[in-house]
Amino acid sequence: MKKRPTISDIARAADVSMMTVSRAMNNKPxxxxxxxxxxxxxxxxxxxxxxxxxxxLATRQTATIGLVVPDIxxxxxxxxARGAEDAGYRRGYNLVLMNTAEDLDREVAALDSMWQNEVxxxxxxxxxxxxxxxxxHVERLPAAVLVNRMLSAALPATATINVNDTLGxxxxxxxxxxxxxxxxxxxxxxxxSISGQRRLDGYRAGLAAASLVFDPVMLEHCxxxxxxxxxxxxxxxxxxxxINAVFAFNDLVAAGAIEACQEQGKHVPDDIAVIGxxxxxxxxxxxxRLTTVRVDLAGIGQLAMDTLLAIIDEADELAADxxxxxxxxVVRESA
Amino acid sequence: MKKRPTISDIARAADVSMMTVSRAMNNKPxxxxxxxxxxxxxxxxxxxxxxxxxxxLATRQTATIGLVVPDIxxxxxxxxARGAEDAGYRRGYNLVLMNTAEDLDREVAALDSMWQNEVxxxxxxxxxxxxxxxxxHVERLPAAVLVNRMLSAALPATATINVNDTLGxxxxxxxxxxxxxxxxxxxxxxxxSISGQRRLDGYRAGLAAASLVFDPVMLEHCxxxxxxxxxxxxxxxxxxxxINAVFAFNDLVAAGAIEACQEQGKHVPDDIAVIGxxxxxxxxxxxxRLTTVRVDLAGIGQLAMDTLLAIIDEADELAADxxxxxxxxVVRESA
DNA sequence: TTGTATGCGTTATCAA
DNA sequence: TTGATAACGCATACAA
Numbered sequence: 001m002k003k004r005p006t007i008s009d010i011a012r013a014a015d016v017s018m019m020t021v022s023r024a025m026n027n028k029p030x031x032x033x034x035x036x037x038x039x040x041x042x043x044x045x046x047x048x049x050x051x052x053x054x055x056x057l058a059t060r061q062t063a064t065i066g067l068v069v070p071d072i073x074x075x076x077x078x079x080x081a082r083g084a085e086d087a088g089y090r091r092g093y094n095l096v097l098m099n100t101a102e103d104l105d106r107e108v109a110a111l112d113s114m115w116q117n118e119v120x121x122x123x124x125x126x127x128x129x130x131x132x133x134x135x136x137h138v139e140r141l142p143a144a145v146l147v148n149r150m151l152s153a154a155l156p157a158t159a160t161i162n163v164n165d166t167l168g169x170x171x172x173x174x175x176x177x178x179x180x181x182x183x184x185x186x187x188x189x190x191x192x193s194i195s196g197q198r199r200l201d202g203y204r205a206g207l208a209a210a211s212l213v214f215d216p217v218m219l220e221h222c223x224x225x226x227x228x229x230x231x232x233x234x235x236x237x238x239x240x241x242x243i244n245a246v247f248a249f250n251d252l253v254a255a256g257a258i259e260a261c262q263e264q265g266k267h268v269p270d271d272i273a274v275i276g277x278x279x280x281x282x283x284x285x286x287x288x289r290l291t292t293v294r295v296d297l298a299g300i301g302q303l304a305m306d307t308l309l310a311i312i313d314e315a316d317e318l319a320a321d322x323x324x325x326x327x328x329x330v331v332r333e334s335a
Numbered sequence: 336m337k338k339r340p341t342i343s344d345i346a347r348a349a350d351v352s353m354m355t356v357s358r359a360m361n362n363k364p365x366x367x368x369x370x371x372x373x374x375x376x377x378x379x380x381x382x383x384x385x386x387x388x389x390x391x392l393a394t395r396q397t398a399t400i401g402l403v404v405p406d407i408x409x410x411x412x413x414x415x416a417r418g419a420e421d422a423g424y425r426r427g428y429n430l431v432l433m434n435t436a437e438d439l440d441r442e443v444a445a446l447d448s449m450w451q452n453e454v455x456x457x458x459x460x461x462x463x464x465x466x467x468x469x470x471x472h473v474e475r476l477p478a479a480v481l482v483n484r485m486l487s488a489a490l491p492a493t494a495t496i497n498v499n500d501t502l503g504x505x506x507x508x509x510x511x512x513x514x515x516x517x518x519x520x521x522x523x524x525x526x527x528s529i530s531g532q533r534r535l536d537g538y539r540a541g542l543a544a545a546s547l548v549f550d551p552v553m554l555e556h557c558x559x560x561x562x563x564x565x566x567x568x569x570x571x572x573x574x575x576x577x578i579n580a581v582f583a584f585n586d587l588v589a590a591g592a593i594e595a596c597q598e599q600g601k602h603v604p605d606d607i608a609v610i611g612x613x614x615x616x617x618x619x620x621x622x623x624r625l626t627t628v629r630v631d632l633a634g635i636g637q638l639a640m641d642t643l644l645a646i647i648d649e650a651d652e653l654a655a656d657x658x659x660x661x662x663x664x665v666v667r668e669s670a
Numbered sequence: 671t672t673g674t675a676t677g678c679g680t681t682a683t684c685a686a
Numbered sequence: 687t688t689g690a691t692a693a694c695g696c697a698t699a700c701a702a
Contacts, residue, residue: 004679006678006679006680007679007680007681008679016688017688017689017690018680018681018689019681019682019688019689019690020687020688020689022680022681023687023688029687030688031687031688032687035687035688049447049450050680051392051451051453051678051679051680052452053388053391053392053397053452053678053679053680054392054678054679054694055679056680056694057388057389057392057678057679057680057681057693057695058679058680058681058693059681059682059694060694062388064431067432072407072413072416072417073410073413073414073416073417073633075408075410075413078408078413078416079408081407081432082407085407085432085433085434086434086436089434089444094431094433094448094452095431095433096429096430096431096432097416097420097430097431097432098420098430099417099421099424101421106424109424113429115384116384116385116386117388117429118386118387118388225616226616226619226620252616252620255620256620259620281560281561282617284561285561285587285590285591285594285617285621286620341694341695341696342695342696342697343695343696351672351673352672352673352674353673353696353697354672354674354698355671355672357696358671358672364671365671365672366672367671367672370671385695386694386696388694388695389678389695390695390696390697391678392679392680392695392696392697393677393678393695393696393697394698395678
């Protein structure tokens with residue numbers, strides 16, 4: 001690792017001032033073509049790259065976006081991360097990844113760190129912070145996009161992107177109803193989950209739309225994974241053996257539920273139909289193949305990055321947007 | 336987003352020099368307790384945090400580590416990322432994530448960007464760059480850890496961490512042999528995969544250890560996913576219907592292979608035993624539950640970060656290390 | 671224990 | 687079209 005050449009090295013070699021080199025490297029006007037080419041050639045030869053650190057100090061811009069997620073190992077977030085990274089890369093932005101490990105203190109630390117590192121903007125996924133604390137932190141950032149979280153009121157330079165979970169749940173229930181299933185249970189995920197609550201709302205709306213009454217006994221909260229679905233389904237079955245449809249919090253929960261059904265001798269979908277959410281790769285790997293409410297995760301990541309950069313580009317503070325992404329029911333074998 | 340206070344704001348408010356503030360904030364000696372506390376109180380009150388940018392420019396250290404992965408949406412890498420982020424967080428390091436999308440040009444761009452951003456070190460996962468190009472890029476970095484890739488020779492300030500794939504494959508084959516399975520095929524993954532080649536080596540070594548001869552017809556390369564395993568298994572079965580054991584490139588491939596077997600009326604494990612690699616969550620979600628060669632991915636991520644920081648801490652350039660991580664066979668139902 | 675001068679590598683500003 | 691000078695916010699080296 002040898003010493004990096006600096007702008008003054010190039011200036012000396014090209015026999016011009018540092019400013020001319022700076023202008024040439026940034027493709028700014030005010031440099032003759034001849035000089036520009038001479039500088040470019042020299043820069044290539046000496047392997048010169050402007051120091052992002054020094055540039056950031058001078059311009060107060062870092063070309064860096066912070067991405068905060070509860071768990072990067074969760075496919076839900078890793079796919080969003082992939083989309084965001086991709087969109088950022090195209091525009092020359094770097095992504096600094098903060099994993100909160102579902103820990104509130106660490107989420108605060110992440111927000112704080114982004115501020116201290118002066119990122120140009122942040123993408124916050126599924127924040128669990130109390131709304132007022134969240135908002136004060138977000139307000140200190142130059143720009144932000146919240147994924148899977150609403151704001152109490154519009155904030156300058158910040159947008160929100162939410163999956164229309166309510167719609168997704170309604171689609172699922174409507175599908176059950178269209179197949180003559182009326183004893184529909186729900187494995188609603190963790191009680192604290194915002195999207196879980198929205199799906200529960202959609203579930204109830206879907207029932208109401210079909211003139212079905214909501215029975216609290218058909219509702220079971222569960223951990224958002226295979227084990228949670230397995231345990232939750234068994235609990236449901238113990239209380240209501242005649243359930244003939246289940247809307248699950250996500251594909252993992254659905255997979256666990258199917259496993260529980262099969263162990264109890266129930267055939268899926270003949271005896272019990274199951275619908276999941278997310279359309280992860282798992283959906284086509286289990287048997288029966290899973291009918292699920294598909295969410296374009298990478299698309300959300302890209303959208304988040306694109307709107308964030310749009311906010312940053314608008315010198316005048318853009319009015320906040322509250323975007324919604326509609327999911328889509330993918331019918332396969334389980335329902 | 337209001338203006339950040341700077342060190343000179345604090346200095347003025349506390350009626351001391353900037354240096355005294357700097358020393359106090361960095362917990363360096365040479366400041367009386369009284370003054371230190373006064374500064375600390377003022378800093379808290381005004382919400383002062385040192386600018387990482389300015390600090391980086393002065394110290395030439397960024398407290399930032401680059402993580403380069405082919406695909407963050409791949410569980411293999413997202414788990415490594417989680418472990419690395421975690422270990423970095425504990426030590427106050429940020430992680431900038433670079434996704435190459437399996438694209439060589441983008442991998443080069445990532446290496447270049449890390450150099451331009453002056454990261455303190457980099458973790459490179461499963462690099463596909465030609466060895467000499469890889470090495471020249473790595474040499475420009477202050478420190479590096481390569482995961483799943485060897486070096487042609489030891490490099491200063493760089494270590495490698497490799498899964499002992501050969502051992503894992505041998506364990507799998509030995510397990511088959513111990514269960515009286517002798518017609519053992521292999522779904523070896525992509526031809527370009529380094530770990531795929533090592534597993535093939537281990538497979539052959541395992542056969543040799545059991546005095547079995549290697550039959551090229553029992554070898555099938557495939558895409559490293561469910562579809563690849565499915566297609567590969569069908570190809571294998573078409574050529575050698577009497578296969579009674581298959582070692583698969585990873586859990587996804589194993590899941591695809593099992594599906595193919597079942598479709599062909601073969602019972603797993605009675606007719607054909609299957610072993611995967613990785614022990615992803617999927618392994619316990621399919622039936623039969625998958626016997627697999629477990630790799631502690633998050634542990635590798637942590638190890639990578641820890642050794643990287645160890646290299647960085649050693650002022651004198653540490654001799655390169657070539658670390659190996661041994662996998663472990665987890666016996667479940669499929670073999 | 672505290673302070674002063676200087677430099678880190680770049681861009682903004684203003685002048686030539 | 688060019689260049690000189692002064693920031694940007696902090697830390698290092700040295701002085702008091």
